[in-house]
Amino acid sequence: MSNADTSWFPVVAILVGAVVTYAWRALGTSLSGRLRADSPIMAWSGCVAHALLAALIARMIVLPVGPLETTPMAARLAGVAVGVAVFFGLGRNILIAVIAGAATMAGGVWLVA
Amino acid sequence: MTASPSEPTAPTGGPADGYGSRGAALRAGLRLAVGAPAVVLAASYIGFGALVRSVDWSLPLGLMSSAVAFALPGQIVVVEMTHTGASLLLIAAAVALTNFRLMPMTLVLMGRIRDPEAPRWWPYAVAHLIAVTSWLVALQRIPDMPVRERTPFVFGFGLAIWSTTLTATGVGYALHEAVPPLVSLGLVFLTPLYFLLMMVADLRQRARLYAVIAGALVGPPLHLLTPDWGLVLSGLTAGTVAFSLDRRAAARDSARAASSGETLGDV
Incomplete structure (x- = not known):
């Protein structure tokens, strides 16, 4: 928690993150035409990126930090279930699905409170 | 910011001669x-x-x-x-x-x-x-x-x-x-x-499906185990497991398809 208390830390963290992110874009630009995009190392990196993102999302839903910490797990899981059901039920409309899922979660919190 | 219904979003009918400049x-x-x-x-x-x-x-x-x-x-x-x-x-x-x-x-x-x-x-x-x-x-x-x-x-x-x-x-x-x-x-x-x-919208690729399932499974427990390293470790372990499983499945598929005993590198 100490990092969040120092005012300069978020600025540096954002800048470091941005430099790392742009470095990938620049590397891709400079390598274009010279490296194949379907090599095994690219496939492995894709797996790692997806696994990391899935791990983060799972953690944000199951073990949230911040205001969602106070919400019941059942409300969050219900929000996910409704979001997924609406997404596939209504022709993969992501906008309607996220709104339905978030509303379900908030509704669940209201019911319990 | 507002949706403009007049703009087509499907890749239909692009300008064959470009936009001119x-x-x-x-x-x-x-x-x-x-x-x-x-x-x-x-x-x-x-x-x-x-x-x-x-x-x-x-x-x-x-x-x-x-x-x-x-x-x-x-x-x-x-x-x-x-x-x-x-x-x-x-x-x-x-x-x-x-x-x-x-x-x-x-x-x-x-x-x-x-x-x-x-x-x-x-x-x-x-x-x-x-x-x-x-x-x-x-x-x-x-x-x-x-x-x-x-x-x-x-x-x-x-x-x-x-x-x-x-x-x-x-x-x-x-x-x-x-x-x-x-x-x-x-x-x-x-x-x-x-x-x-x-993520769930785009799981047609087998490797991606494995990676997302493995990542979601190990993410929360690894976060409890080590809050600092949890995320990086989850990505590396689950991603590598997914990659190897996919390679193995791909090798099995092509071996079955070929059924001629052609050996593929087992990765």
């Missing part, structure tokens, strides 16, 4: 973005703005993040890891692993849009505006355009999307304050939900 191609890119892509992206960045507010960051921090990073998964990693007290080195590693996908994406797109007449720095400026949305749309649209109009089109599209994310970050930040607590909880919940749906 680089400037016209740039404007066409701008116009195309102000429609369905911008609305969906705006919803996800409104969630990000609310998330930024919920961890008590200032609005300039949120705007700076969207402006200089312009890749939402990495931006969320920075917010969450700063909040849980991780070190700069681990944050950099997690962002690098999360955003690596931008490298092959840029590589593929740049190979197709590079204009030999343009100055050498120009593609590097366009590169900052390449994100999932602009990449998908660009790949659909550029085959119909002359080479000289391709980078201006991608730049125009990216610029509109980039401005949208900045606006939406501010809107989400303000909304988190202005709406009842229940609604702002819903806004913060938009972020994980949006990415979860983006």
Whole structure:
């Protein structure tokens, strides 16, 4: 928690993150035409990126930090279930699905409170 | 920011002769973005703005993040890891692993849009505006355009999307304050939900399916075990397991298809 208390830390963290992110874009630009995009190392990196993102999302839903910490797990899981059901039920409309899922979660919190 | 129903989002009927000039191609890119892509992206960045507010960051921090990073998964990693007290080195590693996908994406797109007449720095400026949305749309649209109009089109599209994310970050930040607590909880919940749906929407590739399942399974327990390293470790272990399982399955498939005993390297 100490990092969040120092005012300069978020600025540096954002800048470091941005430099790392742009470095990938620049590397891709400079390598274009010279490296194949379907090599095994690219496939492995894709797996790692997806696994990391899935791990983060799972953690944000199951073990949230911040205001969602106070919400019941059942409300969050219900929000996910409704979001997924609406997404596939209504022709993969992501906008309607996220709104339905978030509303379900908030509704669940209201019911319990 | 508002949806324009007159703009088609399906890759139907691109201009066979291009837009006529680089400037016209740039404007066409701008116009195309102000429609369905911008609305969906705006919803996800409104969630990000609310998330930024919920961890008590200032609005300039949120705007700076969207402006200089312009890749939402990495931006969320920075917010969450700063909040849980991780070190700069681990944050950099997690962002690098999360955003690596931008490298092959840029590589593929740049190979197709590079204009030999343009100055050498120009593609590097366009590169900052390449994100999932602009990449998908660009790949659909550029085959119909002359080479000289391709980078201006991608730049125009990216610029509109980039401005949208900045606006939406501010809107989400303000909304988190202005709406009842229940609604702002819903806004913060938009972020994980949006990415979860983006991931389940695109699981046709077996390797990706394995990676998402494995990552979701090991993510929470590894976070409890080691809050600092949990995310990076989850990505590396689950990603590597998924990669090997996929290789094995691919080898089995092709062995079955060939059924001639041809040996493939078992990776």
